Every structure is written in C-alpha cells, then in structure tokens.
Amino acid sequence: MHDVLQAWFATLTDDVCETVRAAPHETIIPLALRDSYGARAVALLRELASASAGTSLRLRDGEVIGEGGMGVVRTAEQVALGRTVAVKTLRAERRRDPESALDLLREAWVSGIVEHPNVVPIHYLGAEPDGTPLIVMKRIEGIEWSRLFADPVEVLRRFGATDLLAWNLGILMQVLNALRFAHHRGIVHRDLKPANVMIGDFGEVYLLDWGIAVALRDDGTGRLPLAAHATALAGTPCYMAPEMLGRPEGGAITERTDVYLAGAVLFELVAGRPPHLGTSAIEVLTKVVESAPEIPPHVPLELARIIARAMCRDPIERYDSVDALRLELQQYLEHRGSAELGARARERTDQLLAAIANRDIERDEIYRLFGACRFGFHEALAVWRDNAEARGGLARAITALAEYELAAGHPGAAVTLLADLDEPPVELVARAKQAAAERVRRDAAAEQLLAANDPVPGRRTRVVLVAFLGAIFTAVPLVLAVMPDARQYTYRSHALFSAITAVAVALLVWWARDTLTATVINRRVAAGAIFMFAGEAVLALGLGQVGASFVEVQLATQFVWATAAAWVALTLDPWFAPSSLSFLAAFAIAARWPGAQMFVTAAANLAFAVNLIARWRPDTWLMTPEERRWRDDQIERRRAIAPRRR
Numbered sequence: 001m002h003d004v005l006q007a008w009f010a011t012l013t014d015d016v017c018e019t020v021r022a023a024p025h026e027t028i029i030p031l032a033l034r035d036s037y038g039a040r041a042v043a044l045l046r047e048l049a050s051a052s053a054g055t056s057l058r059l060r061d062g063e064v065i066g067e068g069g070m071g072v073v074r075t076a077e078q079v080a081l082g083r084t085v086a087v088k089t090l091r092a093e094r095r096r097d098p099e100s101a102l103d104l105l106r107e108a109w110v111s112g113i114v115e116h117p118n119v120v121p122i123h124y125l126g127a128e129p130d131g132t133p134l135i136v137m138k139r140i141e142g143i144e145w146s147r148l149f150a151d152p153v154e155v156l157r158r159f160g161a162t163d164l165l166a167w168n169l170g171i172l173m174q175v176l177n178a179l180r181f182a183h184h185r186g187i188v189h190r191d192l193k194p195a196n197v198m199i200g201d202f203g204e205v206y207l208l209d210w211g212i213a214v215a216l217r218d219d220g221t222g223r224l225p226l227a228a229h230a231t232a233l234a235g236t237p238c239y240m241a242p243e244m245l246g247r248p249e250g251g252a253i254t255e256r257t258d259v260y261l262a263g264a265v266l267f268e269l270v271a272g273r274p275p276h277l278g279t280s281a282i283e284v285l286t287k288v289v290e291s292a293p294e295i296p297p298h299v300p301l302e303l304a305r306i307i308a309r310a311m312c313r314d315p316i317e318r319y320d321s322v323d324a325l326r327l328e329l330q331q332y333l334e335h336r337g338s339a340e341l342g343a344r345a346r347e348r349t350d351q352l353l354a355a356i357a358n359r360d361i362e363r364d365e366i367y368r369l370f371g372a373c374r375f376g377f378h379e380a381l382a383v384w385r386d387n388a389e390a391r392g393g394l395a396r397a398i399t400a401l402a403e404y405e406l407a408a409g410h411p412g413a414a415v416t417l418l419a420d421l422d423e424p425p426v427e428l429v430a431r432a433k434q435a436a437a438e439r440v441r442r443d444a445a446a447e448q449l450l451a452a453n454d455p456v457p458g459r460r461t462r463v464v465l466v467a468f469l470g471a472i473f474t475a476v477p478l479v480l481a482v483m484p485d486a487r488q489y490t491y492r493s494h495a496l497f498s499a500i501t502a503v504a505v506a507l508l509v510w511w512a513r514d515t516l517t518a519t520v521i522n523r524r525v526a527a528g529a530i531f532m533f534a535g536e537a538v539l540a541l542g543l544g545q546v547g548a549s550f551v552e553v554q555l556a557t558q559f560v561w562a563t564a565a566a567w568v569a570l571t572l573d574p575w576f577a578p579s580s581l582s583f584l585a586a587f588a589i590a591a592r593w594p595g596a597q598m599f600v601t602a603a604a605n606l607a608f609a610v611n612l613i614a615r616w617r618p619d620t621w622l623m624t625p626e627e628r629r630w631r632d633d634q635i636e637r638r639r640a641i642a643p644r645r646r
Helices: 002-009 014-022 034-052 098-113 152-159 164-184 255-271 281-290 301-310 322-357 363-383 388-407 411-418 426-452 459-482 484-488 491-511 520-545 550-571 574-592 594-616 625-645
Strands: 059-067 071-078 083-090 122-127 133-138 142-144 197-200 205-207
Touching (some): 002 281, 014 281, 083 098, 098 133, 164 197, 164 205, 164 322, 255 301, 255 322, 301 322, 322 388, 363 388, 388 411, 388 426, 411 426, 459 520, 459 594, 491 520, 520 550, 550 574, 550 594
Antiparallel strands (some): 071 083, 083 133
C-alpha cells in the first residue's frame, strides 16, 4: 500500500502537499470544475445585481469581526429593523474573481437550503453596486468551539458546566442534529471540525463554513456541485475520511463521510488531538487512508467503540447515519454513570487479582476487595442492565475468587460463587463440583467416624449397667467375706460366677442394643465387658487346673483388671487411670494380707464403678430432644437395613 500511496501522492500539487504538511487544520478547497463555476458565477452575479438595484435594504456598516483568505465579515445595523447583523462579502483583492464570488454564493445557497436552529440563518443575499456578492446573516456573539473543548475552567465560567466531556458531547449532538437535517435536504458538509462550530454566549450552537459542501441530488439549478463529481482532494487533512482524498479506490462522498468527520471530532475530544497528524504530508495522508488512530486507554470502552465504528475505513461499516451516531452518544451519556462505576470496580478487581497472587495476603482482605468490586459491578448493572463491561468484570472477579477457593481447599465456596454467573466457565465448574463432591464424601465419612466415637449417646445405659455390675461385684465379695463357709468358694465357683456375669452382660447389651451397639465406644465398652468376664472365667479354670488356690486366682484376676484399666487409660481415656491404681492397690494388699482379700476386692470394684459413673454421668437423666431424635434415627436405620439382610 505504501508504494501505491507514494505514486498517488506524486500527483498532488505542491500547494496541497504544503498545506497538508504545514497546516493540517486548514481546509483544502478543491480546484476542479472552476472553469464552469466561473462562467456560472458571472451570470448569477448579473442576476443578483439586477435584483438588488431596487431593494430598500439599508445597512449602516460597523467594524470588521472576521476575515479569511477569501471573504471578510463585518457588523452592520439593519436600519429598517434596528438590529445588528453580520455582513459577509469578498475581500477587496477578490472582488473581481468569479471563482471566489461563486464560493461565497454557494455558501449562502447551502445555508439557505439547510435552514436549521444549529445553522446560522441567512437574512438576505444580494450584490453590491459593483456586483460583489453580499450576504446578510444573523450576528453571532460567541466563541469557536475549538477554543473551549479542552478548557474546563472557561466552560465552567461561561456555562456553569462541571463535566467537560458531557458538555462537549452535548455540543456535538447539536451539531449532529444540523447534519441530520442537511442530509435530509441532500447536503454533505465535508468540513466538520471544532473550528467550524460557534458557541453563542447563551449556549447556542452553530455549524459554520458550508463552503465545500456538496449535493447528493441534482436539483436542476446547478448551484451546488454534486457529490458524484467531488473527485478531488478536499477538506481538512487532520480530520479527513479516506474517500475525501479523491483517490480512485477511495469511494464516493456520502452522508457517512460526515459520520466519519464526527467520529474524528469525537476522537479529538477524548484524545486532545486530531486523529491524523504527522511530520510530513505523506505521513498525514497515510493515516487518513489507514484510519486506525490509537484510542487512549483511559477512554471508556463504550465510547471507544463508538469512535472506532464512526471512523471505520470502509464507509459500509460506519454508522449508517449521523442520527444513529447521535443516539449512541445519547445512550453513552445515559450509561456513563454505570460505566464509571464499572471502571472503578475494575480497578478493585485488579487489586483483588494482585492480592490473590500474593500468598501473604489474609483471606479477610481478599474478601474485602471482592466485596468492594462485586458491589461496584452490581451497582453498575443496576443503573444499566446491559453493561457488558460490568458483567464481564463481575464474571472475572467471581472466577478469580472461585479459583482461589478451589486452590485453598474450599470447593463448596467455589461452587456457590460460580452459581452467580449466567455463563460460568464449564471446565472450572466441573472441577469445583467434583472437588466439592469429594469433600462432601470425606466430610460425611469424618462425621460418621465422629458420631461412631461420640461418648454421649448411651451414657445413661452405660451408667446403669456399670452401677448394676458395680453393686453386684461390691456386694458379692463382702458377702463372701462374712459368710462362715466362704472357704467353700473355689476357683470353679469363681469361674462359673464370671461366666454367668458375661452372659448377663451380653443379654443386657442385646436388650439395650439401640444404644449400646450404635456407636464405636459403646460397642467397645460392651465387648470389653463381655470379654473381660469371659476371660476371667477362663483364667480361673486354667489356674485351678494347675493347683492354684482361690486366693491366687483372685490375685491374678485383680492384676488382669489393673493391667486392662491401665491399657485403656494410656490409649483411649485417661479417666481409667484411677481404676488401674485401685486394682493394683487391691492386688498389693491382698498379696500381703490374704485374709483381707474379699474386702479389698469389694473396695476396688466399688472404686471402679464410681470411677466409670463419674466419667459417663449424663448432664440430665431425662433424654433431650436431640437424643430422642438420634435414638429414633438409629431405630429407623436398623429397620431399613433389616429387609435388605433378609
């Protein structure tokens, strides 16, 4: 493309190239068709001079208020109405130039066709005695927009506006209203820029300088050049649309040309400079052809999209009308509060992501940042439901926190967070749900393990069982100690008594199976009691077979109970330590004084019972509602399992 541009650039005249290079803000007026314009201007000026000969228009000249390369504007008093008007005519050196006269006439004709509140009205078009065109128009007291749009202090002083961007967009939308009407009348301005907009002292907005405007339709008068014939480079280089260069492949001048110019002005409002600037003419014109200016990153995304679409290189991809562009700007202003809330929330999201990446940040701080950005996004969406940036930012924050929770081992929290998204990441949701299911299974297993080892269920039954057995094993040794025929109590009697006790305990366990078999600790206590009494019976029989006396059998039994209690105290529950000590004490006393064996045995058994009752004593002897529900659940579970076993 660069070689093609170089070849085309070589066809441009030196004065055009110099203007593009040195004065890209100045308007380039096309030179084509000047010969036919000149002939037409002579005839039209004669008609104007003839029509103006008998007019009663009386003007009292005032001071010069503006002067350009072709024309001069001065104030004047319209005597008949007593009002101040502006009079535009040609400079002295241009008065005999038909081309300049035609340019001035064309400006007047276009202003007359585009009669709109945002276009300076023409009061009168005539000719001076020497045939020079004379335009009488409304006197505008104000300032060029180009001197205000980057000066918030002056805008505040003149118009009380504190939001400079909103004020500028309001001005641009009024200009677009004028262009909309011009397009309706078949006129394309071709030279929209801040310098061609006048802001009145009371906020009036006027689009000026229709000098290079072209007509989209032929009205038969031949007064205006047709857009179809506008094939020469024309306009202001730093704002130009590609089709305004006059290149064969550039396309035709249409309403979308003004759409592009409006986008270029909008770019300057947010970037502080026109879109096409360069150090050489070829650089400026290359930027016009490429039409891809870099929009500053601070520009809100919605506004950046509007600029990019309005300034598309291909006219088909631009807004189809200036009114469509105006409506987009109006919606942006309505959404601007939402956009600002979203922008601040995105800043919080960046802080959140940085905090998540920093492993030293506390969890509470991460959630504080998440709460701040989530609140901001929700507020933005409350103002503007279709704020895609806010919705995307919220999804970004939630996804990041869900990843954080998943990595921290909290998959349930990740699943809950992702449920708030309309379209959550499928892969992340699958990972979070799988991890959450595994966590639920682990928690359920842990809960079952805790429940199985919970010492609370069955406490009353255990205490009753221990109290019953403690009473028997305290009373029986005392009875044997005072009975005259206690010597007849042999190892066989002891073995039988222990066996009967083991069977009795087993029957009691079966009777209270809803509680004594529901938890691991209850099953261990029940099994341990049965095993100890059964083992005591076997021990008595075994020692008796080798000739051990009853005293020796009883000593061995006390030592076994002391050892068992010590093992339980060391591995399961320290509360069994006093029982172990009491059995050891009974063993030592009985070994030293065999005659006191039954008394110390009764004392050791009583101490063991008291020890267990103190350990398992319930807070209340009445079942609590929770315990009743637990018991009922155990019964229902057993009933549900029973049919499957059958």
